[in-house]
Amino acid sequence: MFWELIAANRRKSFLLFVGMAALLVTLGYFIGQATMGEGGGNIGIIIAIALWVIMSAASVFGGPDIVLRMSRAKPVTEDVHPQLFNIVEEMKISAGLPAMPKVYIIDEKAPNAFATGLRPEDSAIAVTAGLLTKLNRDELQGVIAHETSHIMNRDVQFLTLASVMLGSIVLISQVFLRGMWFGGGSSKRWRSSKKSEGGGGGGGALVVVAIVLAILGPIFARLLYFSISRNREYLADACAVRLTRYPAGLASALEKISESPLHLEAANQVNAPMFIVAPVQGPKASGWGATHPPIQERIAILRSMSEGAGFLSYQHAAAKVRGKPSMIMPASAIKKDERVAVREAHPDVVREQSEKAQARDVMDLMRAVNGFAFLLCACGLKIKVPPEFTDPQITCTRCGRTNEIPKAQVTEFAEVAAAVGAIVGSQVKTATSDLPFAQPASGAPAGADAPLEYQRRTRGEWESFSCACGHLLQLSPIFSASEVRCPQCTRITRVT
Numbered sequence: 001m002f003w004e005l006i007a008a009n010r011r012k013s014f015l016l017f018v019g020m021a022a023l024l025v026t027l028g029y030f031i032g033q034a035t036m037g038e039g040g041g042n043i044g045i046i047i048a049i050a051l052w053v054i055m056s057a058a059s060v061f062g063g064p065d066i067v068l069r070m071s072r073a074k075p076v077t078e079d080v081h082p083q084l085f086n087i088v089e090e091m092k093i094s095a096g097l098p099a100m101p102k103v104y105i106i107d108e109k110a111p112n113a114f115a116t117g118l119r120p121e122d123s124a125i126a127v128t129a130g131l132l133t134k135l136n137r138d139e140l141q142g143v144i145a146h147e148t149s150h151i152m153n154r155d156v157q158f159l160t161l162a163s164v165m166l167g168s169i170v171l172i173s174q175v176f177l178r179g180m181w182f183g184g185g186s187s188k189r190w191r192s193s194k195k196s197e198g199g200g201g202g203g204g205a206l207v208v209v210a211i212v213l214a215i216l217g218p219i220f221a222r223l224l225y226f227s228i229s230r231n232r233e234y235l236a237d238a239c240a241v242r243l244t245r246y247p248a249g250l251a252s253a254l255e256k257i258s259e260s261p262l263h264l265e266a267a268n269q270v271n272a273p274m275f276i277v278a279p280v281q282g283p284k285a286s287g288w289g290a291t292h293p294p295i296q297e298r299i300a301i302l303r304s305m306s307e308g309a310g311f312l313s314y315q316h317a318a319a320k321v322r323g324k325p326s327m328i329m330p331a332s333a334i335k336k337d338e339r340v341a342v343r344e345a346h347p348d349v350v351r352e353q354s355e356k357a358q359a360r361d362v363m364d365l366m367r368a369v370n371g372f373a374f375l376l377c378a379c380g381l382k383i384k385v386p387p388e389f390t391d392p393q394i395t396c397t398r399c400g401r402t403n404e405i406p407k408a409q410v411t412e413f414a415e416v417a418a419a420v421g422a423i424v425g426s427q428v429k430t431a432t433s434d435l436p437f438a439q440p441a442s443g444a445p446a447g448a449d450a451p452l453e454y455q456r457r458t459r460g461e462w463e464s465f466s467c468a469c470g471h472l473l474q475l476s477p478i479f480s481a482s483e484v485r486c487p488q489c490t491r492i493t494r495v496t
Contacts, residue, residue: 021165024052026217028044064122078481101125105126105132106266109128109362111128111262115147137346138248141246155236254295257276367384374463392404471489
């Protein structure tokens with residue numbers, strides 16, 4: 001089923017991509033002809049194509065990383081937000097992706113998310129900290145399913161290449177226009193073209209055409225680029241519902257995101273089409289210049305899916321809401337679509353929080369991502385220690401008690417006696433801090449790879465402890481797993 005959908009999506013993508021390529025070549029030809037005279041058009045085409053090839057190569061080898069850095073996204077481990085990792089893994093399995101997308105968190109209070117990557121094997125999903133604190137499990141699953149659908153449908157691949165094409169068109173146009181108006185080249189080229197044509201004005205007409213294309217070309221290319229993004233949002237919504245079998249989850253998530261008044265500072269004109277809700281123009285933007293379809297229309301379609309969670313149900317709901325029989329889903333997907341029943345809501349519902357509590361949770365989450373240590377003083381105060389803090393001790397501001405900064409637990413065991421097979425050594429070095437550290441697990445064999453054990457001191461709060469290698473591990477308030485693996489030394493610590 002999904003491979004037919006991907007094939008139809010690729011055919012449409014190819015046609016749109018050819019349109020942008022034709023615009024790039026035409027622009028290069030007329031600018032080259034206007035600036036270099038006879039034979040310059042071919043040179044202009046070569047330059048335009050060469051520029052696109054260079055920019056495409058850069059996007060292939062570093063495009064996703066550039067987008068993630070531009071968005072200030074930071075990679076996170078499972079212990080920081082285990083529920084997010086669990087949902088990403090669920091959607092990876094449901095979509096049949098060859099590898100689990102990397103998970104990133106953006107230091108933003110505004111709820112939003114996007115996916116990137118030229119291949120499913122190297123894809124990534126980035127969500128804002130505000131999204132994680134505002135949505136319940138069903139809503140978060142709907143958002144992750146939407147972004148997973150973009151990866152599955154190869155949308156992120158095409159959007160990346162199309163954005164490079166758009167960037168090439170804008171760059172060529174800007175260089176030509178700046179050279180004409182600020183370099184004093186306009187009148188010279190006009191006079192030289194008039195002489196070369198014997199006063200016939202043919203060369204002058206080429207200059208005029210080149211100027212018009214340089215002005216209108218980027219506008220037309222941007223409209224085409226935005227239309228590509230809009231069409232894919234409907235398809236990603238439909239695929240997300242089919243993966244989760246719960247339309248209300250994604251609909252509720254879109255409602256919460258669209259109702260948020262917070263501006264997303266990490267968004268710009270390049271990465272805006274990648275987000276699930278328009279972060280630059282706002283969720284109410286519509287028309288040819290909008291990067292996303294109207295958010296209320298998307299929500300209404302999802303709320304109207306009473307027949308089931310399949311593609312055909314989405315198509316019927318879309319036709320009903322839009323009031324016209326326009327085809328959103330490819331015919332091949334609708335013809336073979338089987339009935340998909342809608343599941344019940346997940347029992348895990350996030351508690352309602354005040355804006356102040358949500359803001360505090362966002363800040364704590366990003367502190368954990370940025371390497372802060374969370375210490376619990378004996379008086380009950382939670383101390384948040386920044387990673388650049390180098391002093392061995394920190395004083396509690398409430399009770400004045402001195403707390404040791406967590407240090408790595410170093411354990412050394414003697415060799416196993418060969419004759420009797422018994423351990424004759426013992427731990428010879430212990431941590432000097434009275435704070436909890438990962439200890440060798442009871443009953444585990446001795447050695448550098450032996451599992452460690454850590455007993456939580458709090459519930460529903462951030463907690464930090466140090467692995468034996470010295471790497472700081474974070475346990476989030478919703479951490480419920482029985483063990484955590486250190487990303488630095490891969491050693492397992494059992495959490496009790």
